[in-house]
Amino acid sequence: MTNLDTLNRVIPFKWRVQSENKLQKxxxxxxxxxxxxxxxxxxxxxxxxxxxxKYEEVKGRLFCSIGIKIxxxxxxxxxxxxESKVDKEKGESSDAFKRAGVKWGIxxxxxRVGLVELKGKEYNGKNYPIxxxxxxxxxxxxxxxxxxIANITDLDNYNLESDEDDELTELKDLYEIKREFLSSExxxxxxRIINKPEPKSYGKAILELQKL
Numbered sequence: 082m083t084n085l086d087t088l089n090r091v092i093p094f095k096w097r098v099q100s101e102n103k104l105q106k107x108x109x110x111x112x113x114x115x116x117x118x119x120x121x122x123x124x125x126x127x128x129x130x131x132x133x134x135k136y137e138e139v140k141g142r143l144f145c146s147i148g149i150k151i152x153x154x155x156x157x158x159x160x161x162x163x164e165s166k167v168d169k170e171k172g173e174s175s176d177a178f179k180r181a182g183v184k185w186g187i188x189x190x191x192x193r194v195g196l197v198e199l200k201g202k203e204y205n206g207k208n209y210p211i212x213x214x215x216x217x218x219x220x221x222x223x224x225x226x227x228x229x230i231a232n233i234t235d236l237d238n239y240n241l242e243s244d245e246d247d248e249l250t251e252l253k254d255l256y257e258i259k260r261e262f263l264s265s266e267x268x269x270x271x272x273r274i275i276n277k278p279e280p281k282s283y284g285k286a287i288l289e290l291q292k293l
Contacts, residue, residue, distance in 0.1 A: 087126050089186040092118050096227040099196060101208065106201040108210050110227050112194045116175040119182040123147070134178060139258050145177035147185060157291055158184035158251055159258075184251055197227045249275070252283050255290045 094112040101108050123132045131150040136143060139161075146159040162177030183189050201208035202215060210218045212226050256271050263271070271290075274282045 088122075089189065090122075090126070092122050092188055093224070094194070094228055094231075095224050096197065098210070101201070103208060106203070106208050108199045108201055108208075110197045110199055110210070112197075112227070112231070114179070114188045116178050119179055119187055122187055123149075123182075134181070136174060136177065143173050143177050144258070145174065145181040147178070147181040149185065156288070159255065160184055160251075161254075194231050197230050199227070249283055252287050252290070255287060259290050 092114050094114060095118075096110045096112055099109045099111040127149055133148045133155075135146050135148070135157075137146075138144070142161045144159050144161045146157040148155045148157040150156075158181055160177060160180035160183070162173045162175065162180060179188065199210040199212075199218070202211045202217065203209075204217070210223060212218055218226055252271075253275060256275065260268065271286060274286050
């Protein structure tokens with residue numbers, strides 16, 4: 082049986098520039114993982130044959146659902162993506178895939194790491210990130226340096242927050258998608274679960290919606 086707790090294991094983060102202060106020659110870096118990292122993580126933790134992904138467009142928004150086989154049943158968690166400035170279609174599907182992964186706990190820690198600030202140095206009229214020895218940083222060297230500054234190794238010891246908020250968000254998103262197909266009685270029932278604090282009912286309600 083798949084141990085879903087291990088999905089929270091830290092994936093080595095990559096880092097990109099979130100913002101640059103050209104006057105002070107500094108950069109604020111943000112952690113991320115790409116879609117390939119998430120797929121490889123799923124392969125490693127649950128096995129290639131025990132997960133899948135599917136996509137659907139709802140009201141102009143692209144949703145990705147990642148399904149994991151738990152026992153003899155497939156359980157899906159979904160989220161939508163945003164378009165990329167570089168590649169609209171590919172960027173949106175990739176973002177949706179990664180966001181769906183977050184619903185399973187994958188890369189959730191990246192949102193708790195915060196930003197890392199690096200100094201910069203000019204070269205040919207443009208500033209680039211540097212390390213403490215004024216050496217230019219790029220590629221894996223940049224990722225490793227930022228991970229070192231952020232103490233990424235300590236993430237394994239973080240106390241993970243409750244999944245209740247994530248389940249409620251997933252329930253609301255799924256409910257919005259399925260609402261038009263529900264009966265009046267079903268709508269009343271799901272409204273009651275969503276609007277009243279009944280965390281133990283979230284998981285069951287999600288499974289019911291997924292089967293509709």
